[in-house]
Amino acid sequence: MMKEYNNPKPSEWNEITTRPQLEKAALFSPVQNIFETIHESGDQAVQNFTKEFDGVLINESRVAI
Numbered sequence: 878m879m880k881e882y883n884n885p886k887p888s889e890w891n892e893i894t895t896r897p898q899l900e901k902a903a904l905f906s907p908v909q910n911i912f913e914t915i916h917e918s919g920d921q922a923v924q925n926f927t928k929e930f931d932g933v934l935i936n937e938s939r940v941a942i
Contacts, residue, residue, distance in 0.1 A: 882893055915922045928934050 880893075882889075885893060911926060915926070918925075924935050
């Protein structure tokens with residue numbers, strides 16, 4: 878749930894506007910696996926990942942970009 882702030886003190890601005898930081902090293906392995914799967918399985922892998930991450934099933938063999 879999103880927090881709501883009404884007229885925060887200027888001393889609180891930095892804390893409440895700081896975005897969370899992800900550990901980039903932790904992302905490398907999952908992303909690398911996705912790239913390898915797409916390299917090996919091509920369009921079928923793209924369809925599977927699109928369904929998994931975006932919740933969309935692509936039935937067309939061609940997609941306009």
